[in-house]
Amino acid sequence: MTNLNMAKALNAALRSSLADDPKVLLMGEDIGTLGGVFRVSDGLAKEFGAHRVIDTPISESAIVGTAIGLALRGYRPVCEIQFDGFVYPAFDQIVAHLAKLRGRSGGRLRVPVTIRIPFGGGIKAIEHHSESNEAYFAHTAGLRVVVCSSPGSAYDMLRAAIASDDPVIFYEPKRLYWDKEEVDLAHAPLASVLDAAVVLRAGTDATIVTYGPTTRVALAAANIAQQEGRSLEVIDLRSLSPIDIDLVNASVRKTGRAVVLHEAPTFLGLGAEVAAQISHDCFYSLQAPVQRVGGYNLPYPHSGVEDEYLPDVDRLLDAVDRTFEE
Amino acid sequence: MAPDVATTTPDVDAPFSVMGADGHLLVPDTTDFGEPLDVLTRRLYRDMALARRFDQEAFALQRQGELALWLLCTGQEAAQAGSIRAIRDTDFVFPSYREHTAAIARGVTVAEMLPLWRGTAQSSWSPSDYRFNIYTLVLGTQMLHAVGYAMGVRLDGSDEIVMVYVGDGAMSEGDSSEALNWAATMQAPILFMAQNNGWAISTPNAKQFKAPLHTRARGFGLDSYLVDGNDALAVHLTVREAAARVRAGGAPAFVEAITYRIGGHSTSDDPSRYRDDAELQSWIARDPIARLRRCMELEGLADDAFFDRVAAEAETLAAEIRSVCVALDPVPLSSLFRNTFVTETLALQREREEHEEFQGSFE
Numbered sequence: 001m002t003n004l005n006m007a008k009a010l011n012a013a014l015r016s017s018l019a020d021d022p023k024v025l026l027m028g029e030d031i032g033t034l035g036g037v038f039r040v041s042d043g044l045a046k047e048f049g050a051h052r053v054i055d056t057p058i059s060e061s062a063i064v065g066t067a068i069g070l071a072l073r074g075y076r077p078v079c080e081i082q083f084d085g086f087v088y089p090a091f092d093q094i095v096a097h098l099a100k101l102r103g104r105s106g107g108r109l110r111v112p113v114t115i116r117i118p119f120g121g122g123i124k125a126i127e128h129h130s131e132s133n134e135a136y137f138a139h140t141a142g143l144r145v146v147v148c149s150s151p152g153s154a155y156d157m158l159r160a161a162i163a164s165d166d167p168v169i170f171y172e173p174k175r176l177y178w179d180k181e182e183v184d185l186a187h188a189p190l191a192s193v194l195d196a197a198v199v200l201r202a203g204t205d206a207t208i209v210t211y212g213p214t215t216r217v218a219l220a221a222a223n224i225a226q227q228e229g230r231s232l233e234v235i236d237l238r239s240l241s242p243i244d245i246d247l248v249n250a251s252v253r254k255t256g257r258a259v260v261l262h263e264a265p266t267f268l269g270l271g272a273e274v275a276a277q278i279s280h281d282c283f284y285s286l287q288a289p290v291q292r293v294g295g296y297n298l299p300y301p302h303s304g305v306e307d308e309y310l311p312d313v314d315r316l317l318d319a320v321d322r323t324f325e326e
Numbered sequence: 327m328a329p330d331v332a333t334t335t336p337d338v339d340a341p342f343s344v345m346g347a348d349g350h351l352l353v354p355d356t357t358d359f360g361e362p363l364d365v366l367t368r369r370l371y372r373d374m375a376l377a378r379r380f381d382q383e384a385f386a387l388q389r390q391g392e393l394a395l396w397l398l399c400t401g402q403e404a405a406q407a408g409s410i411r412a413i414r415d416t417d418f419v420f421p422s423y424r425e426h427t428a429a430i431a432r433g434v435t436v437a438e439m440l441p442l443w444r445g446t447a448q449s450s451w452s453p454s455d456y457r458f459n460i461y462t463l464v465l466g467t468q469m470l471h472a473v474g475y476a477m478g479v480r481l482d483g484s485d486e487i488v489m490v491y492v493g494d495g496a497m498s499e500g501d502s503s504e505a506l507n508w509a510a511t512m513q514a515p516i517l518f519m520a521q522n523n524g525w526a527i528s529t530p531n532a533k534q535f536k537a538p539l540h541t542r543a544r545g546f547g548l549d550s551y552l553v554d555g556n557d558a559l560a561v562h563l564t565v566r567e568a569a570a571r572v573r574a575g576g577a578p579a580f581v582e583a584i585t586y587r588i589g590g591h592s593t594s595d596d597p598s599r600y601r602d603d604a605e606l607q608s609w610i611a612r613d614p615i616a617r618l619r620r621c622m623e624l625e626g627l628a629d630d631a632f633f634d635r636v637a638a639e640a641e642t643l644a645a646e647i648r649s650v651c652v653a654l655d656p657v658p659l660s661s662l663f664r665n666t667f668v669t670e671t672l673a674l675q676r677e678r679e680e681h682e683e684f685q686g687s688f689e
């Protein structure tokens with residue numbers, strides 16, 4: 001086991017993938033010499049060469065578009081989009097091409113492209129640098145969309161994402177980059193880590209379904225609730241498409257209450273989908289309507305008020321309280 | 327007569343200069359700068375000196391935690407002052423995000439400049455007040471906005487032109503190429519002002535493009551100019567000439583100003599990871615403000631009293647920056663609910679009221 005922060009765990013995953021498979025390539029803005037603005041690819045250009053860790057021109061559409069071409073040629077590109085708010089120039093390539101080539105070709109083509117996106121707020125950043133745009137991609141059939149939430153999950157999931165033959169949108173919560181834990185770099189991660197939700201904390205009274213940056217918020221809230229005599233189960237979805245709904249349902253059938261939590265705006269966010277599925281599948285087990293807690297339905301605000309915008313422990317516990325109201 | 331820079335710039339290695347490195351004038355005494363040279367140089371010098379001081383103070387405030395981020399325009403003052411002063415005040419300008427010299431010259435106030443970087447608001451000035459749009463961080467996108475604005479100018483039959491600033495790195499975005507093509511095919515009255523400062527964060531020109539920017543623009547059918555971006559007079563002369571042609575109904579113009587980003591990309595950046603100190607030092611030696619000052623002294627265009635006055639004004643500005651900055655409080659979140667649509671929707675109104683009630687429950 002090695003004590004690593006999440007940026008370093010991701011770095012280790014990229015290194016292992018580059019070492020194991022000569023077809024793996026990294027592409028992105030400032031990822032080579034600089035090692036990426038979050039240093040996730042630090043040292044890799046030196047170790048594997050500028051032909052495998054490619055500093056690209058500033059063209060997100062070209063990064064994804066050429067990654068598709070490289071994948072068709074047998075390579076396994078891992079693209080970095082520098083910040084969440086800069087993925088939109090590549091939207092057409094992702095949604096119209098990357099997602100659809102498999103289906104459009106009648107299952108003949110594979111496009112094993114991974115797109116890493118540092119995402120979310122809480123780091124006092126300037127506009128366009130704090131967005132949670134996962135719903136756009138989760139809404140698009142043909143893309144796997146996953147979110148890591150710790151150094152260990154980051155390492156396992158990124159390795160599995162790169163090894164996957166499906167395209168994967170891989171979200172990295174920026175505010176967790178510097179969180180540390182013991183990571184097992186020795187084992188080969190299972191492909192199933194891309195599909196499976198995880199119970200982060202077992203509980204009996206209500207289920208919190210969340211992912212990425214807000215897993216921390218949910219765990220903190222569960223601690224406080226515990227002191228008040230309420231036992232919260234916290235589920236980390238990890239995969240937003242597909243969703244491991246069986247695990248969620250099993251929990252909700254046990255607790256009878258569910259709150260879905262994420263940073264993204266609630267309107268048509270992942271919470272809407274999860275709440276709809278729970279309501280359908282667990283209707284007769286539910287003691288209260290499923291609650292959703294998320295960002296307000298606004299553009300991400302200036303950092304001076306982001307703490308007010310971001311769902312926090314208070315807003316989560318308030319929603320939990322509502323599931324106990326008569 | 328201004329030199330015909332449009333036809334004298336095919337040589338990539340020789341951007342047009344008006345001043346030598348030591349500040350002496352390379353052009354004939356009879357060169358028409360559009361106004362007396364002492365008036366012009368004093369204006370440009372003041373713009374540049376104030377912007378430099380602004381940068382220094384903002385940088386210090388960031389280091390003290392009063393600003394979340396700052397992007398220095400240090401080294402690029404001549405490219406900005408020379409260009410913004412060469413068009414009419416009524417010509418609309420689309421900046422990128424590093425055009426502080428141009429913004430200050432257009433009159434954007436300290437209280438309007440700082441909130442974006444302090445995190446107390448997003449953009450804070452009204453573009454119509456200064457004919458200067460708010461900053462755009464998403465690279466290259468403002469070029470299309472500028473072309474569209476210029477199409478509107480043309481449809482209106484106005485004699486305005488539009489100027490848009492862009493960096494060397496942003497020129498790699500698809501939007502940039504589309505903007506050049508559209509400008510040409512729509513005969514838009516627009517002038518692209520490219521500041522090639524050598525670097526896009528850690529990425530040098532050599533990894534960004536192979537054909538020089540100004541030749542690329544020429545390939546799209548624009549009138550293209552290459553100018554020494556650390557020479558305020560050369561930039562001014564070139565942009566004035568280019569703007570006059572655009573205004574007279576000529577092809578859209580593209581001016582590539584060769585300059586250098588003296589600071590890191592931003593206060594979060596560590597340029598020592600990717601660039602040579604020797605390169606940096608060679609550009610510090612080509613400082614655009616010192617160069618203009620030497621020219622003014624050599625040519626007797628200003629005396630010490632003038633330079634002292636500007637220095638004093640810069641100190642006053644620095645003090646104002648500090649006092650204004652620390653007093654800036656965040657615009658409340660409720661204003662975002664109100665401003666997301668022209669009229670707050672019922673859904674947002676309900677959400678805002680819930681939010682206010684929830685916040686209120688802690689007070």
Ligand SMILES: Cc1ncc(C[n+]2csc(CCOP(=O)(O)OP(=O)(O)O)c2C)c(N)n1
Pocket residue numbers: 029058060082086089424463464465492493494495496497523525526527587591
């Ligand atoms: C669409 C988009 N992609 C990436 C970024 C991140 N980014 C911000 S500035 C920058 C470099 C821009 O370089 P250049 O255009 O040369 O301007 P400079 O910063 O040097 O003034 C990058 C990659 C962005 N802002 N927008």
